[in-house]
Amino acid sequence: MLCGALMTRIQDTALNIANPALMADFGLPAATVAWISLAPMLMSASLLTIFGRLADLRGRRNLYAAGIVIFGGGSVLCALSPSFAVLIVARIVQGLGGALMAANSMAYLIEIYPPTRRGFVVGLWEAGIATGSGIGPILGGAVIEASGWQGSFGMILPMAIAMAVAVPFAMKEPVRAPGSPRFDLAGAMLFGVGVASFLFALTRASVEPWGSPVVVGSLALSVVCVVLFVRVEDLVESPMIDLRMFQSRTFTSGNLAKIAGYLPFSAHGFLLPFYLKEVLALPPTGIGSILVALPVGMFAATLVSGPLSDRIGTRVLAPAGLVVQAIGCVILAIASPEMGINAPMAGLLLGGLGIGAFIAPNDSAILAATPRDRIGVANGIMGVSRTAGLLLGVAVGGAGLSARVVANGGQFLPAFHDVYWFIAVVAFAGVLLATVRDRRPA
Structure with a gap:
């Protein structure tokens, strides 16, 4: 399960390094090349809940194994793509495989581990994602420099092959009641x-x-x-979805808090490179070395928050994490050239620590409020919430920055501050949402 999360995240983050080479090879603008990342994200998010429900009814191992094969096959198609259109189709195939894996990974771990270890499991899985986010740009940069953008797709094939061979032996299918309902x-x-x-x-x-x-x-x-x-x-x-699940305040508010938490996380990755280039005039290598503070903070916090939530509960940790993230947003909302790299470093580090501290206890609370035969569906809905937050972060960052630059007479820094004050408000709204829980203990 962790290898699957690691593999897909390495692939996605390595592509950020490949984008300039793809723009040059295909002669396309950045807005068009961005669909290399967006197309599989949309495919995966739209299918997560569907595959989660299918796995709840029919089992997870075969679907997960199929996801590995499809994702690996999509990687081969990507590396061999003769045109941009073929590359987009191949990435959509990868998105299909990624959805099959993501819909069944955490859900499977929740099924085989006792409820008292739920926070540990979620934290470990999220740490795998954070690790992939850190490895992807470094490994991808080295491979792309040596073999071109095609290498960013070929480099994950050994891991995909090894996982496809191992899954039938390592992944045991829990016994399910006979006579499953119709899909x-x-x-x-x-x-x-x-x-x-x-x-x-x-x-x-x-x-x-x-x-x-x-x-x-x-x-x-x-x-x-x-x-x-x-x-x-x-x-x-x-x-497919038992709508009574949304009657749980923990389930509904937890997913809304997830959107509010991932919006700033995504906005950081979109907005900070502009600040570091326009205000601090840093080169690409300098920008990359500062941006790594976000996944580093996330990785460190997820390792601690998961086991800690098993010991002390989820009610305090989840909102506390978003408070830390919101403070990071406020720091970025008042950042100035005089602060140098200290403000962006602090804002990103607090953002990573905050979202990392929030994810495991929040997800654990959502899953605890979910009937056991609907774990796959809940996992899918959580994935949709995460994707919505990530896309909203880019939408708010892009549209908001453009609008505020015009409103501020073409000045970048005041526009940057305006956008981050809005993002800080969203982050604090997430804190309130994360405090809403069912009356029974999470």
Whole structure:
């Protein structure tokens, strides 16, 4: 499970280093090349909950193994792509494989570990993601320099092959009750289209106005799908998502807090390179060395917060983590050239520590409020919340910065401050959401 999280994250973060080479090879602008990252993200997020429910009904091992094979096969297609269009299709294939793995990894660990170890499991899994975030740019940079952007896809093949061989022996399928309910195909299709159109709208909102036909049309399609989905779920005997799950304050507020927590995390990665270049005039190597503070802080905190939440509970740790993250946002909202690299370093480090301290106890609380036969669905919904937060961070960062630069007469620093004050408000709203829990202990 950890190797799967590590592999997919190494692949995704290494591509950030490959983007300039891809732009040069295909002669495309940055906005177009960005779809190399966005296409698989949209595919994965729209399918996470669907695959989670399918695994709840049919088992996880075969689906997880299929995900490894599909992801590895997609990597081969990416490395051999003769055109940008083929590369996008290959990345969508990777997104399909990644969704199969992500939908079953944490859910499987939750099934085989006792509830008293839930925080440890979630923290360890998130630490694998943070480790991949740190390794990806370093390994990817070295491989790309030696063999071109194709190498960034080929480098994960040995890990994919080793995992595909090991999974049938290492992953034991828990015994399930005979006579599983039917899979809700209509609900799955409506949910998938609704999520995909909503996330697509967030993606487009980072490069064009919220009132544009594409954004408004995508949001309208999402609303229609949600309305129809709710009607269908009320009618079928075994719905894909039991809507009663959202009656749990812990489940609902925990997912909303997850969106609020990942928005600043994503915005940091988008906005800070502009600040470091425009205000501090740092070279790319200097920018990279400062940005690494974010995953380093996240890695350190996830290792501690998971086991700690098993010992002292989730009620204090989750909101405390978002308080730390919000303080980091405030520091960035008042950053100035006179502070040098101290302000961005402190803001990023606190951002990483905060989100790392928040994830394990928050996810553990959500899963504790979920019926055991719906763990896969809950894991999928958590993945959608995470992706929504990540995309909102880029949308708010991109659209907000552009609008505030115009409002401030073309001045970058006041615009940067305005955007970060808004992000700080979102972070503090996340603190409030993280305190909302069911009356029974989490």
